Amino acid sequence: MDREPCGMIAGAYDPFRREKIDIYVRDGLIERIVPAAKRTDSDAGADEADSDDADSIDAGSNETAAGNSRVLDANGYVVTPGLVETHIHLDKAFLSERLERPAANLGEAIAMTAALKPGYTAEDVTARSRRALDRSFAFGVSLLRAQVEIDPVLGLLSLASALALKAEFAGRMTLQLVAFPQEGIFNQPGTARLLREAIRLGADAVGGIPYNDRDSGEHLDFVFRLAADAGLPVDLHLDFSDDPTQLAIEDVIARTREYGLEGRVCVGHLTSLGSVPPDRARRIGERMAEAGIHVFALPATDLYLNGRGDTHAVRRGIAPVGLLLDAGVNVCFGTNNLRNAFTPFGTGDPLDVALLLAQTSYMGTETDADRLLGMCTDRAAAALGVDDRRIRPGAPADFALIRAESVQDLIYDRPRDRMAIRGGRLV
Numbered sequence: 001m002d003r004e005p006c007g008m009i010a011g012a013y014d015p016f017r018r019e020k021i022d023i024y025v026r027d028g029l030i031e032r033i034v035p036a037a038k039r040t041d042s043d044a045g046a047d048e049a050d051s052d053d054a055d056s057i058d059a060g061s062n063e064t065a066a067g068n069s070r071v072l073d074a075n076g077y078v079v080t081p082g083l084v085e086t087h088i089h090l091d092k093a094f095l096s097e098r099l100e101r102p103a104a105n106l107g108e109a110i111a112m113t114a115a116l117k118p119g120y121t122a123e124d125v126t127a128r129s130r131r132a133l134d135r136s137f138a139f140g141v142s143l144l145r146a147q148v149e150i151d152p153v154l155g156l157l158s159l160a161s162a163l164a165l166k167a168e169f170a171g172r173m174t175l176q177l178v179a180f181p182q183e184g185i186f187n188q189p190g191t192a193r194l195l196r197e198a199i200r201l202g203a204d205a206v207g208g209i210p211y212n213d214r215d216s217g218e219h220l221d222f223v224f225r226l227a228a229d230a231g232l233p234v235d236l237h238l239d240f241s242d243d244p245t246q247l248a249i250e251d252v253i254a255r256t257r258e259y260g261l262e263g264r265v266c267v268g269h270l271t272s273l274g275s276v277p278p279d280r281a282r283r284i285g286e287r288m289a290e291a292g293i294h295v296f297a298l299p300a301t302d303l304y305l306n307g308r309g310d311t312h313a314v315r316r317g318i319a320p321v322g323l324l325l326d327a328g329v330n331v332c333f334g335t336n337n338l339r340n341a342f343t344p345f346g347t348g349d350p351l352d353v354a355l356l357l358a359q360t361s362y363m364g365t366e367t368d369a370d371r372l373l374g375m376c377t378d379r380a381a382a383a384l385g386v387d388d389r390r391i392r393p394g395a396p397a398d399f400a401l402i403r404a405e406s407v408q409d410l411i412y413d414r415p416r417d418r419m420a421i422r423g424g425r426l427v
């Protein structure tokens with residue numbers, strides 16, 4: 001563990017500039033960036049940093065001419081501004097061992113998980129959440145949005161845990177917390193009051209799940225009104241089926257306009273849209289793009305729980321990613337769940353999800369690989385309302401370094417050799 005500040009991170013490949021760069025760091029900020037090939041002899045540590053032997057990163061750190069900082073040889077690594085986890089459930093991670101059998105469909109997954117909730121304690125939720133966050137951090141995630149369950153059984157237990165973890169991880173990852181009424185709002189009396197309290201305590205976004213309440217429109221009205229009044233974004237679980245008639249996205253587009261929340265609404269799943277005939281789906285996609293609605297495909301869960309009613313020619317049950325991208329929608333992706341009734345697998349590595357989406361959404365070109373990287377970096381950050389995380393002078397020296405020669409290698413190989421830099425320090 002090297003906590004000395006680096007004066008320069010040398011020779012990393014920047015996939016957004018499409019060249020190798022040297023990043024000069026001063027006082028935790030990026031001072032300047034130069035193409036690696038254009039360094040001059042006066043640029044400190046240049047010669048030593050050109051080694052291809054990245055194994056020498058710790059041992060090979062060199063004193064610069066200035067003598068007050070060091071060179072991190074990042075040749076052979078891709079540098080990104082930190083990966084983004086757009087959608088994850090920390091409070092119900094790692095529950096598989098408490099289940100007697102796998103869930104047969106979405107309804108069972110919700111019911112089986114709800115049955116476990118009375119057994120949650122603050123220590124239990126925090127321990128499982130921290131385990132998930134430690135994984136995310138190790139994979140290079142620096143910005144993460146968690147869906148925090150709010151209901152009359154748990155009350156604000158999950159939120160209290162998540163707020164404490166948000167503070168605990170502040171130097172390593174930025175956490176955003178969504179107040180998420182998993183069990184519904186109006187079919188669970190008391191939830192509306194708890195959601196208002198969650199916002200008062202510091203939730204960063206208002207969540208919703210219209211398909212799990214007594215009336216979808218009533219649910220959406222409450223969520224949008226609450227968000228607009230609090231000045232917060234909306235982040236919904238939406239249209240999670242392969243039934244083209246179970247479709248609330250048009251209601252969401254209308255409310256996004258009505259409440260003036262253009263650009264501040266995200267929807268996860270949106271798999272029903274994949275069963276809608278393409279002409280109509282495309283028109284919906286175009287209207288989503290106009291309203292600035294962001295989409296989080298959650299393929300690990302979507303592929304696992306959808307298509308369960310099909311005996312053959314089984315539908316994939318994921319959002320129509322290509323169609324939405326072509327319509328101009330900001331599509332990203334997320335892990336959603338780790339080892340529970342909804343998704344009995346998953347590592348928490350955004351690049352695992354990127355590869356899964358590449359394989360299931362026909363994204364096999366070099367251009368697609370660039371797009372997939374954007375979907376877990378800058379495009380994902382924009383969806384979370386964090387607009388400028390580019391590597392640029394004046395910005396904090398926070399990056400992920402991932403051992404790969406190209407973006408395709410990064411997505412297809414998902415190298416485990418990664419480093420996190422925060423404020424110029426290798427953490």
Ligand SMILES: [Zn+2]
Pocket residue numbers: 087089147237268336
């Ligand atoms: Zn979710």
